[in-house]
Amino acid sequence: MGRRGPKPAPNHLKVVRGDQESRLNREEPIPSDIASPIAPPLLSAGGHEVWDRLAPDLIDKKMLTTWDVDTFAVFCEAVSTYHDCRSLMGREYTALGAAGGIIKSPYWQIMRDCSAIMAQYSSRFGMTPGDRASLKAGIDDDSAPKGGAERILG
Secondary structure, three states, X not given: OOOOOOOOOOHHHHXXXXXXXXXXXXXXXXXXXXXXXXXXXXXXXXXXXXXXXXXXXXXXXXXXXHHHHHHHHHHHHHHHHHHXXXXXXXXXXXXXXXXXXXXXXXXXHXXXXXXXXXXXXXXXOOOOHHXXXXXOOOOXXXXXOOOHHHHHHO
16 A cells, blocks of 8 residues: 555645645635634633634634634643643652552543644644744735735635
């Protein structure tokens, strides 16, 4: 079986990365920007704190749309749960198991699970240094005529 290449990037990431216009998918569905993304009502208090800290900037850069709300909510909950577990674990990296032996703290495993979710989901929003390394953030100048991919994507 052959090696699979990288996941296809959405058009807006291709434009920000500076890809050639010929590499754009001209039939890619684009979420409308009629409504700004809002946090889901069932998001925990900690999840809301993460949302409130990160979502405005992602929305401003069009990296978070109404279609992405649930995926971003999973990320926010993972970050919140990670911090909750870190606080609960304190300096106790071990715990007493049911059989009376010393075991790894259950909080440690939850933190590892959350960190895996955080890493996977944050990359979907270009939130890690490695993800940003290939992106180019253009300066928004409404007076300049838009050409190429900018013309296509608005």
